[in-house]
Amino acid sequence: MAYAFDFTAVVAHWRELLKGCLLTLQLSLLAMPVTLAIAVAAMLVLQLRETISTWLIGTFVEIVRNTPFLVQIFFLYFGLPSIGVRLDPNVAAIIALGLNGAAYTIEILRAGVEAVSRGQIEAGLALGLRPTQIFRYVVLKPALRTVYPAMTSQFIFLMLTSSIASSITAAELTHVGAELEAVTFRSFEIYFTIAGLYLVMSFGLSKLFALIRRISFSYPAR
Amino acid sequence: MISKCFHRRVIVCGLALIAPLGLGALSSQRAGAQTIAEIKQRGIVRIGVLSELPPWGFLDGSGKPAGYDVDVGELLAKKMGVKAEFVGMTVAARIAQVMTGKVDMLLATMGMYPERAKVVQFTEPYAGMKIILLAKKGQMIERLEDAAALRIGVVRGGAQDIAITKGLPKSADIRRFDDDSAVIQALITGQVQAIGANTTYMMNLNKIFPNNEFEQKLVFNEQWMGIATKPGQKDLNVWLNTLIDEIRASGELAAVNKKWIDQPLPEFPTKIEGVPFTVQ
Amino acid sequence: MITSLGPAQFHLLLVGTLWTLALSTVGFLFGGLGGLAVALCRTCGLMALERFAAAFIEIFRGTPLLLQLFIVYYGIGLLNISMSPWIAVSIAFTFHASAVLGEIWRGSIESIPRGQTEAAKALGIHYCFRMRYIILPQALKISLPPTIGFLVQLIKGTSLAAIIGFTELSRTGTLLSNITYRPLLIYAIVGLIYFIICWPLSRLGRAMERRLSPVISQ
Structure with missing residues (x-):
C-alpha cells in the first residue's frame, strides 16, 4: 500500500483552519488573565500566613496538578450540570484552562515571591510604604520578573493544552481539524498541518512574551 | 586523538538516537492484510469494533468486547478458520483506523452512505437500524426545522451528523462530540437538548430509566450496516459477501439479531444508491 | 448491558489503571533512553547534531501532545508497518518523552561548570569516560526533581490516549459512565x-528539590 498524500483538502479549507487558529488564541488569551488573576490573588492570601486558607490553596494546587486535564474538563462540563450549573463548552474550557494554569502559576509565583529577600520588605517598611504598596512593588513585581520565563512557558503550555478542550466541543483549532477530518477523511494530512499551526502559534507567542518582557520588565524598573 | 574522539562521539550519539526506533521496528508487523491468504497465514483477523455502543459493540463486565458486531465477527473468523482479534475504537477514528491498516476490516456499526463509500469499500448489509432524533418528551418537534433553535449533540462524522447538518440551517447549534458516550452524557446532563441517535439508544435509556423523560421525535432514515474494508481488496470483499449470504441463509445472523436487538432480522435491501457492495 | 457500579466495574477500572501505568512506564523508560540521546546530541559540540536535536525538542515542545499522538499513531500506519495500537501509542509517548526529557537533561548537563569538562579534557579523559563518570552523575542528581515532575505529566498525559480509543483509565471511565449513567461519580473516582x-511522586519530587537547592533564608 502506498498512501498518496493529498493536501488539497487542507488547502481547500484554509479559511476554517485559520479561524481555528484565531479561536485557539482567543480561548487561551482569555484563559491567561484568569490564570494570572487567580495566582496573584492566591499570593495575596498566602501573604496573610493564615492556616486554613494556606491549606485550601495547597489542596487546590495538589488536586489540579495531580489529575489529568481531560478528567478535569469532563468533570466541569458533564459533572457540574448535576448540581445545576450548565456551562457552555467555551466557557467551561476557559474556566478549566484558567484553573489548571493557575495551579501551576501559583507554584511558579510562590518560588518567585520566596526569592524576594526579607531585607527588601524591611527596607520597604522603613521607607513607610503601605502593605499593599509593598506587596505590589517590592514583592509582586520583582517576583514576576524573576519567574517571567517560567510563567510564560507555562502560558504557552496552556495554549497547547487547549487542544484537549476539543473533546467537549469547544470551538478551537483541534476541533475544527477533527470536523474537517470527518468530512474529508484526510486525517494524517489535517493533523499534520494543525500540528504545524500550533508550532507557529507557540513560536509567535514566545516572541510576543519576549517583547512584553522588554517593554514592561526592563531593568531598572520605570 | 581529536578526530578519533570526535568520531566516537558521533557514533555514540547516533546509536543512542536510533536505539528506540530500532526497538519499535522489531516489534512491528506487516500492515493490514491485502488478501484472505495473508490473513490466513497470519492466523488472526483484526476487526475494528466500537467499544461504547451497546448492544452493537461494547465492553462486557469483564472488559472484553461484546455485542452484535462482535458476534458477527466471531462467526466470520470461525468460517475463515482464524482467530478474531477485536480492536476497540471510536466512531470518529474508525475510518482512519482501517485506511491506515490498523485493522483488516470494520464491523463498527458503520452505516452505508455514499460519502463513505467513496473512501472505503462496503460489503452487503449485515445489520440495520433506524436513525432518529431523541429529545425530552415536552419538546415539540414534528419536523427537523422545529429543532433549529435547540442545542443538538451528535457524534462527529456519524450518520446523524450528516442527516442533521444537511437538514438544518448553518446557524444551528450542532455540537459534534468524539463518541456516543459523550453524546449520551451531554443529553442526560442537559448540555444538549436533543441528540442524533439510533433506535438502540432508546432501548438502553428505557432499561436504565424505565420512566425516562426522553422519546423518539423523528426518524431520519433506515440505516444499513456493512463491513468496511480498504478499497480495492477484491477477493476479501467477494468472500465477505458470500459469507454474509451464508449466515443469513443458515439463520445464524437472525440468531445474533434476536439475541441483541430482540427483533426479527429486517429485510435487507439488495442495492443502495451510491454504495456498491462489490469492488467496481 | 446497562449496569450499576459493582465489583465488576471496579475491576475494569483496575485494569484501566494498569494500562495507564504500563503506558507511562514504557513511555518513561524508552523516552529516558531517547532523552539521553537527545540531551547528548544537544550538548555534543557538533553543530549539525545540536541543531537536529534542538529542532526535535522544539517540534515536540511546541505542539500539543494530543496532535503528536494523532500524527505518530496514524503516521505509523501510513509507513506500511502496522502494529498493535498499544505499540503505536507507546511509540508516540516515547517520542514525546524523549524530547521533553532531552531538554530537561540538556539543562542539567549544561549546568555542570564548564571548568570540569576542560579539566577532564586537559587530563586526557575522552568523551565517553568524561560523560559517564564526571558529567552525567552530577547532572543526574540535579535533574531528578524536574524528571519526576515530568513523569507526573506523562502519567496524566496518557489520558489522551483515550481520545484515539485506547482503553486506559480515562477511557474506562468514559465507558463506565456510559453504561452506568453516573458521570459525576465515575469521573470523581477516576480523578482520585x-x-x-x-501525588506521592509530586511530593517526592518536591522533597528532592528542597534537599538539592540551598535554603533561601527568609
Whole structure:
C-alpha cells in the first residue's frame, strides 16, 4: 500500500483552519488573565500566613496538578450540570484552562515571591510604604520578573493544552481539524498541518512574551 | 586523538538516537492484510469494533468486547478458520483506523452512505437500524426545522451528523462530540437538548430509566450496516459477501439479531444508491 | 448491558489503571533512553547534531501532545508497518518523552561548570569516560526533581490516549459512565485514582528539590 498524500483538502479549507487558529488564541488569551488573576490573588492570601486558607490553596494546587486535564474538563462540563450549573463548552474550557494554569502559576509565583529577600520588605517598611504598596512593588513585581520565563512557558503550555478542550466541543483549532477530518477523511494530512499551526502559534507567542518582557520588565524598573 | 574522539562521539550519539526506533521496528508487523491468504497465514483477523455502543459493540463486565458486531465477527473468523482479534475504537477514528491498516476490516456499526463509500469499500448489509432524533418528551418537534433553535449533540462524522447538518440551517447549534458516550452524557446532563441517535439508544435509556423523560421525535432514515474494508481488496470483499449470504441463509445472523436487538432480522435491501457492495 | 457500579466495574477500572501505568512506564523508560540521546546530541559540540536535536525538542515542545499522538499513531500506519495500537501509542509517548526529557537533561548537563569538562579534557579523559563518570552523575542528581515532575505529566498525559480509543483509565471511565449513567461519580473516582498515583511522586519530587537547592533564608 502506498498512501498518496493529498493536501488539497487542507488547502481547500484554509479559511476554517485559520479561524481555528484565531479561536485557539482567543480561548487561551482569555484563559491567561484568569490564570494570572487567580495566582496573584492566591499570593495575596498566602501573604496573610493564615492556616486554613494556606491549606485550601495547597489542596487546590495538589488536586489540579495531580489529575489529568481531560478528567478535569469532563468533570466541569458533564459533572457540574448535576448540581445545576450548565456551562457552555467555551466557557467551561476557559474556566478549566484558567484553573489548571493557575495551579501551576501559583507554584511558579510562590518560588518567585520566596526569592524576594526579607531585607527588601524591611527596607520597604522603613521607607513607610503601605502593605499593599509593598506587596505590589517590592514583592509582586520583582517576583514576576524573576519567574517571567517560567510563567510564560507555562502560558504557552496552556495554549497547547487547549487542544484537549476539543473533546467537549469547544470551538478551537483541534476541533475544527477533527470536523474537517470527518468530512474529508484526510486525517494524517489535517493533523499534520494543525500540528504545524500550533508550532507557529507557540513560536509567535514566545516572541510576543519576549517583547512584553522588554517593554514592561526592563531593568531598572520605570 | 581529536578526530578519533570526535568520531566516537558521533557514533555514540547516533546509536543512542536510533536505539528506540530500532526497538519499535522489531516489534512491528506487516500492515493490514491485502488478501484472505495473508490473513490466513497470519492466523488472526483484526476487526475494528466500537467499544461504547451497546448492544452493537461494547465492553462486557469483564472488559472484553461484546455485542452484535462482535458476534458477527466471531462467526466470520470461525468460517475463515482464524482467530478474531477485536480492536476497540471510536466512531470518529474508525475510518482512519482501517485506511491506515490498523485493522483488516470494520464491523463498527458503520452505516452505508455514499460519502463513505467513496473512501472505503462496503460489503452487503449485515445489520440495520433506524436513525432518529431523541429529545425530552415536552419538546415539540414534528419536523427537523422545529429543532433549529435547540442545542443538538451528535457524534462527529456519524450518520446523524450528516442527516442533521444537511437538514438544518448553518446557524444551528450542532455540537459534534468524539463518541456516543459523550453524546449520551451531554443529553442526560442537559448540555444538549436533543441528540442524533439510533433506535438502540432508546432501548438502553428505557432499561436504565424505565420512566425516562426522553422519546423518539423523528426518524431520519433506515440505516444499513456493512463491513468496511480498504478499497480495492477484491477477493476479501467477494468472500465477505458470500459469507454474509451464508449466515443469513443458515439463520445464524437472525440468531445474533434476536439475541441483541430482540427483533426479527429486517429485510435487507439488495442495492443502495451510491454504495456498491462489490469492488467496481 | 446497562449496569450499576459493582465489583465488576471496579475491576475494569483496575485494569484501566494498569494500562495507564504500563503506558507511562514504557513511555518513561524508552523516552529516558531517547532523552539521553537527545540531551547528548544537544550538548555534543557538533553543530549539525545540536541543531537536529534542538529542532526535535522544539517540534515536540511546541505542539500539543494530543496532535503528536494523532500524527505518530496514524503516521505509523501510513509507513506500511502496522502494529498493535498499544505499540503505536507507546511509540508516540516515547517520542514525546524523549524530547521533553532531552531538554530537561540538556539543562542539567549544561549546568555542570564548564571548568570540569576542560579539566577532564586537559587530563586526557575522552568523551565517553568524561560523560559517564564526571558529567552525567552530577547532572543526574540535579535533574531528578524536574524528571519526576515530568513523569507526573506523562502519567496524566496518557489520558489522551483515550481520545484515539485506547482503553486506559480515562477511557474506562468514559465507558463506565456510559453504561452506568453516573458521570459525576465515575469521573470523581477516576480523578482520585490519578491523584493516588501522582501525588506521592509530586511530593517526592518536591522533597528532592528542597534537599538539592540551598535554603533561601527568609
